[in-house]
Amino acid sequence: MPPKPVLHRDNPDAEPLIGNIKVTREDWLKMGLDVLIRDGEERVKVLALAEAMGVSRSSFYWYFKSRQDLLDALLTCWEETNTAGLIRQANAPAERITGAVLNVFRCIANPNLFDTALDFAIRDWARRSEPVRARMRAGDDARVAALTMMFARYGCAEMEAITRAKVLYYMQLGYDMAEPEESYAYRLSMTPEYLKVFTGQTPTEAELREFEDYSRQFWRDVSP
Structure with a gap:
């Protein structure tokens, strides 16, 4: 069976991000930019970003090939x-x-x-x-x-x-x-x-x- 499509949030700014709610590519970028500015490039980690947004790490690979x-x-x-x-x-x-x-x-x-x-x-x-x-x-x-x-x-x-x-x-x-x-x-x-x-x-x-x-x-x- 083909993979299920990622469900985008209607309001990317809504909080909190919990459960199985999927996020957009822009959400990953925004979170990555926030961490980059606050903590530096070395702290921009896929798992940490996923945990911060309350989503599965695997959803990252819908939008990016790698870190x-x-x-x-x-x-x-x-x-x-x-x-x-x-x-x-x-x-x-x-x-x-x-x-x-x-x-x-x-x-x-x-x-x-x-x-x-x-x-x-x-x-x-x-x-x-x-x-x-x-x-x-x-x-x-x-x-x-x-x-x-x-x-x-x-x-x-x-x-x-x-x-x-x-x-x-x-x-x-x-x-x-x-x-x-x-x-x-x-x-x-x-x-x-x-x-x-x-x-x-x-x-x-x-x-x-x-x-x-x-x-x-x-x-x-x-x-x-």
């Missing part, structure tokens, strides 16, 4: 979220370079565009894996290239464009890694000064107001 297949899928999730998200924002239309950089700053505000914790988890993983390190470097190169083209679109010469791109990108990585104890409201108040440093120009009130309105959806301590 390595899952790990590769987690890397792809990172690329499709963080690298693609930043590149998409760097390519977003804006009248001025200050508005273009604010489009990139949306990655800071919105974790759906760029998951900082996931980025750090991948970088930690890359210290122990040459293939992961190669994909991380490729991602960094693609992000810097997108930012370089962004600055070039607004009139920066080649060397100025790549320099500003690297300053913007690597400063933000270091800033997030340092985890300064600053409220989002304070960071928002600093935005005009950051834009002057990154672009050499002063943002308009309309640009700042639009970014604040966008950020308020995600930053709880930004006053209305």
